[in-house]
Amino acid sequence: MKRLQKDAVMLSLLEEMQANGSWCGETHLQKATYFLQELLEVPLGFDFILYKHGPFSFDLRDEITAMRGDFLIKYKTRPYPYGPSLVLDAGGARLKEKFPKTISQYSKTVCFVAETFGDKGVSELERLGTALYFTRRQNGKDEPLDLQMHKLKPHISPEEAQEALQKVADIVKMAKKAKLVQ
Amino acid sequence: MAHQQEIRDPIHNFIRLNAEERKVLDSVPFQRLRHIHQLALTYLLYPGATHKRFEHSLGVMELAGRVYDVVIDPDNLIEASVRELVPRKGDYKYGYWRLVLRMAALCHDLGHLPFSHAAERDLLPDGWNHERLTLEIIRSKEMGPIWDEIKINQEDVAKLAVGPENYKGKEYSDFEAILSEIIVGDAFGVDRIDYLLRDSHHIGVAYGRFDHYRLIDSLRILPKGDDSQEPVLGVDEGGLHSAEALILARYFMFTQVYCHHVRRIYDIHLKDFLMKWLSKGRFSIELDEHLAMTDDEINVALLRSAKDAKLPGHDEAKRIVRRNHFRLLYQRNPADLEKNQEACRAVYEAASENFGEDNVRFDSYRQKGGGLDFPVLGRDGRIASSLQMSETLARVPVVAEDYVFISSKIRGDAERWLEENRESIIASPREEDES
Numbered sequence: 048m049k050r051l052q053k054d055a056v057m058l059s060l061l062e063e064m065q066a067n068g069s070w071c072g073e074t075h076l077q078k079a080t081y082f083l084q085e086l087l088e089v090p091l092g093f094d095f096i097l098y099k100h101g102p103f104s105f106d107l108r109d110e111i112t113a114m115r116g117d118f119l120i121k122y123k124t125r126p127y128p129y130g131p132s133l134v135l136d137a138g139g140a141r142l143k144e145k146f147p148k149t150i151s152q153y154s155k156t157v158c159f160v161a162e163t164f165g166d167k168g169v170s171e172l173e174r175l176g177t178a179l180y181f182t183r184r185q186n187g188k189d190e191p192l193d194l195q196m197h198k199l200k201p202h203i204s205p206e207e208a209q210e211a212l213q214k215v216a217d218i219v220k221m222a223k224k225a226k227l228v229q
Numbered sequence: 230m231a232h233q234q235e236i237r238d239p240i241h242n243f244i245r246l247n248a249e250e251r252k253v254l255d256s257v258p259f260q261r262l263r264h265i266h267q268l269a270l271t272y273l274l275y276p277g278a279t280h281k282r283f284e285h286s287l288g289v290m291e292l293a294g295r296v297y298d299v300v301i302d303p304d305n306l307i308e309a310s311v312r313e314l315v316p317r318k319g320d321y322k323y324g325y326w327r328l329v330l331r332m333a334a335l336c337h338d339l340g341h342l343p344f345s346h347a348a349e350r351d352l353l354p355d356g357w358n359h360e361r362l363t364l365e366i367i368r369s370k371e372m373g374p375i376w377d378e379i380k381i382n383q384e385d386v387a388k389l390a391v392g393p394e395n396y397k398g399k400e401y402s403d404f405e406a407i408l409s410e411i412i413v414g415d416a417f418g419v420d421r422i423d424y425l426l427r428d429s430h431h432i433g434v435a436y437g438r439f440d441h442y443r444l445i446d447s448l449r450i451l452p453k454g455d456d457s458q459e460p461v462l463g464v465d466e467g468g469l470h471s472a473e474a475l476i477l478a479r480y481f482m483f484t485q486v487y488c489h490h491v492r493r494i495y496d497i498h499l500k501d502f503l504m505k506w507l508s509k510g511r512f513s514i515e516l517d518e519h520l521a522m523t524d525d526e527i528n529v530a531l532l533r534s535a536k537d538a539k540l541p542g543h544d545e546a547k548r549i550v551r552r553n554h555f556r557l558l559y560q561r562n563p564a565d566l567e568k569n570q571e572a573c574r575a576v577y578e579a580a581s582e583n584f585g586e587d588n589v590r591f592d593s594y595r596q597k598g599g600g601l602d603f604p605v606l607g608r609d610g611r612i613a614s615s616l617q618m619s620e621t622l623a624r625v626p627v628v629a630e631d632y633v634f635i636s637s638k639i640r641g642d643a644e645r646w647l648e649e650n651r652e653s654i655i656a657s658p659r660e661e662d663e664s
Contacts, residue, residue, distance in 0.1 A: 099401070141567075173457065
């Protein structure tokens with residue numbers, strides 16, 4: 048996908064997340080994009096690593112900054128205790144008009160991510176993202192995934208890890224049932 | 230207490246290091262940095278910009294130690310979750326990680342190519358950048374015995390020196406991530422603090438200056454906020470104005486200096502020269518060859534090629550040596566951007582078609598990193614987003630530049646051509662590519 052096409056998909060994801068109740072700060076957009084790319088297999092080409100609290104992409108962080116620089120998105124401050132939201136800027140709407148086919152091609156997957164994760168807070172997104180990361184990572188260890196998760200991220204209890212892994216497994220099933228992934 | 234050596238420095242007055250740290254300073258890879266200009270060919274437009282990576286790296290080491298001492302100070306550890314993360318003063322681990330951090334800061338630029346950043350993506354094989362070369366050097370036979378002698382793990386140094394973006398395949402503990410953030414972090418990385426202060430000092434501009442003493446004194450490890458406990462570097466409210474000054478300094482230095490169009494075109498001419506002069510058009514990733522290649526070798530080659538039409542890169546070298554660089558034809562601007570998101574590229578493509586690719590160059594820069602949204606510890610004990618606490622930060626623009634350059638020989642013709650055709654070129658946005 049070319050850069051502006053990718054930006055158009057990100058813009059529609061941002062709007063859909065907000066339509067589904069998310070105040071969509073940068074962390075929300077990071078995690079939602081991770082699910083869109085890794086769970087729904089939308090070829091955005093971002094390189095995610097497991098960082099301090101969950102999957103994180105430095106490429107995506109740079110792209111979000113570049114989108115602000117190109118007047119596609121902007122910060123909108125929110126009252127305490129919330130951090131800033133990202134919302135469409137003047138160029139965002141114009142860009143979306145230019146890429147109707149790309150947006151339409153990925154609209155079902157974008158809606159699935161927004162409907163599934165739009166109402167989740169940062170902590171839950173971090174836990175679910177980490178659970179998907181561990182589920183996808185093949186490290187050949189015999190140790191159960193919930194314990195592996197807890198060991199690396201001690202602030203996630205084994206019970207929370209188990210719950211997150213189960214939720215991710217259910218979400219994957221839902222995506223398959225909806226024929227969004229194979 | 231171990232003997233401390235003092236090095237005079239125009240930014241930090243004295244940089245102090247002990248006998249163990251001196252061994253890293255004296256190593257061949259580190260001494261090479263005496264011959265790598267910090268700002269590539271910027272001295273061709275700002276004559277004072279002749280400083281090198283060597284003194285910058287020393288400055289980064291000095292600042293990293295100062296930040297460590299502040300953020301690990303028990304009096305500054307407000308949150309219980311953060312107190313559990315960090316070693317206690319007096320513990321072996323406290324001293325160990327302080328040494329690792331300072332050595333990682335000292336070594337963070339070891340992999341730089343000659344003339345620093347100039348076009349390394351085009352001049353190295355796929356998958357390589359200066360950070361990967363830095364990793365290889367830290368792990369090399371040259372450096373290995375030094376790490377053994379001063380009793381630190383080379384992988385700990387490597388991890389902190391290049392940060393999680395470039396250290397693939399292994400996860401960072403929260404504490405390691407914070408230490409790495411001290412060096413290369415978006416908002417308060419000491420790499421940036423030092424280069425802004427040092428570059429503005431040498432160039433002779435005031436844009437890069439800010440009260441770094443106050444800023445460093447007010448840095449704290451804080452939970453990121455919202456409902457996330459992720460520990461990150463933030464500031465005490467008393468240091469918020471210094472943080473604003475740092476971020477404004479970054480903005481002005483990028484717009485006025487680092488993205489100055491003449492500096493950018495010299496980078497392009499240098500890349501064009503190197504692609505013709507270097508064997509296979511790329512730098513070697515063999516460490517012996519990398520360490521033997523500095524700005525000095527390239528400068529000699531530039532002078533020779535500029536004089537001799539038979540040598541590779543003659544035309545490109547002449548553009549640099551005789552200062553006959555391509556001239557600015559078109560620059561990104563908000564009015565054209567409203568009509569066409571890719572207005573500059575459209576001008577570049579039309580100009581290339583009309584005047585030939587050899588006579589036209591395109592350049593694009595977008596600011597990297599995030600860095601404006603960090604936690605601030607308020608006087609009332611609440612932790613809030615910096616963007617909520619500071620109206621200034623919420624309004625700092627992102628640096629974004631696009632340029633089209635034209636050969637000076639046809640500048641007049643090109644300017645007339647653009648004046649006549651500008652609106653039609655810009656008014657033709659590309660159609661959506663479905664391929």
